[in-house]
Amino acid sequence: MFEKLIGNNHVKEVLRRMLSSERIPHSLLLAGAEGVGKKQFALEIAKAFVCQNPKNFEACDVCASCRRAGKFEFPKSDKKDDFEKVIFSEHSDIGTVIPYKNSILVDAIRELVTEANFRPYEAKARFFLIDDAEKLNIAKDNAANALLKTLEEPPPTSYIFLISSRPDTLLPTIRSRCQTIRFAPIDKKEIEEFLLGTKKFSPTDAELLARLSNGSIGRALEIDLGKFREGREAMLKVLQSLLLREDRSVLLRTAEEMNDAKNKDNYDASLEILETLIHDVWVVKLGNETQVVNFDILPQIKNLAQNVESKRLASWLSEIEKMRENFQVNINRKIATDALFMQMASGF
Template sequence: MGFDQFRGNATTVNRLREMIARDHLPHAIILTGARGAGKFTLAQMVAKAVNCLERPLAADGLPDFCGVCRNCERISQADELDQRFAEAVEARENLRETDKRETRIFVQTHPEVLIIPPDPPQMLVKVDQVRHVIGEMYYKPGEGRQKFYIFSESNFMKEAANALLKVLEEPPEFATLFLLAENSNSLLPTIRSRCITLRLAPLTAEEIGQDLAMRTEWTAAQKKLVARLCGGAIGRARSFDLAGYLTARKDALLLLTTALGDGGHSALFRATEAYRAGGEGKGKTDLLISVLYSILEDLMFLKAGSEELMRNHDMQAELGNVAGQVSFDWIVRASDGLGEVQNGMRRNLLRSLSLDGYSSSIEI
């Protein structure tokens, strides 16, 4: 238990630990990285290391956290953020209509660590959330050394961003704000200039592979595939729905081969039957579309003679066969067509019809 549980990005992790060692943690830190890169995990680790009652040093001489003291333990209760977030949203749903409108979503399992998720349904940080932060951040910490405010996805409404700017102009000595973002460009330049920015780079397929080594339910080839598909984001690798992906990939390939005249249309209709409208249908269709994009990209790599860049490297033979039948122009047309399917979905066209239409639109 400690920073050694964090995979990769040693430079960024150690920079933060050195700042903790010198008691010089900045008041505002933008931490960027892809979804699943470990931004929230790292912010939580920093909050634990600063507030840990044991404050152990790791073998490398830098600050660590014990993971079991009262502070570490309570902060850890928010490690499963998706779950805590769902609970907070459900609690709000159960309120009376008038209270519901005035209640904003927060996750707090320790008095000095407040997590501010984007507020649903818009999934934006709202001005009331930032006002709540302002209202309490200037009180000295009582049960820890330092206060932490973790904005888990820094998509601010305009008013909220302006309110945040005021905090950043005059932050209290004893508070650190973490702004987690996939891309720091989503933040106002005036906010960026008042923060230090640290980045979590994608991990290599080898690093991800090492992390997945203990997973017994996947074969070595499947682990290699997951490592390629997760784009270097360890959180995505750990929670990867391989069965769902493989099903979507089978359908995606069927859709493409049907368009190329290899398969019967009836097989296609059976496949798209599963992509009917509805909550579950939407998730499945989104996945199918992202798989189609990854296959089209792989076809591009195959045609360019860069097989080593393929994500679906285990399908080199099948995709090589498809690549032999299509032109670069066809791949571009197929990608453009997918964009139109996505637009159609936003307008709520019946999804399976939209997919069948897509398949016939890319016939050669």
């Protein structure tokens, strides 16, 4: 049932219409940001076909077929062999291929094409999901041609759904053979309600995660709030020392900590938090308090806002962006962070 999926009501409408008129495209591209539910929607379409008691053309979610449909056993190891094939769910007419490291392997595609040409085992159609489709690694060989041909003229009882968060990087020859359904970011309120519904989050945490999620349920669920708050505390101190105390030793100490080996993996996250905080201060200066991401520390944000000019915030953000770009050409992060904080401290 699409009912239990979150957000993207326009997609639900389109799919419901397609299902009830029996016009689901055999080659379909589900495109949209990471974590907005593309794969769940794809599975839901497949379930509508394999379900033993569909209701209004949608899966019942209770019959044996529905229950088996979404149960996949994905490889637990890094063994290449395990990715060179179609991974079937407990329902033998629903399979998927997923990338190994950064590409979907040619042998997996070859098997998908072969399987797509078989008649269904138990349902009235077969479904193949190509996850992270932009990682299709098809050179000009037989597998590539076979896939293109299958997408162009799919067997009448097979459906191939490509899932991609970067549809613009798909090969045009693939994209042009699929009908595309676009997914939008999910509304913050809907994410918050979903999180509250899981009963795993306090109201404040659910709201904070929703505001941090950029419209992605997947992202909301991945964020470790404990770690986030720890990083935020450090970045808040940076801004406070710049604007309230003019204490530069905090800046150098923070730059050092950010570049300490044990914090290496959090470096990008710290910069991102710093940017969000600066953005929040800016938003408050513009009088749009409701748009603040870090709403749970609003008093501190407001305090900073009273002590800074918008144009200084703008220049900070562009300094941080400039530094990030420079990281693409291997510069020394420690030196760059020191320089960034000193630059932020100067000039006004």
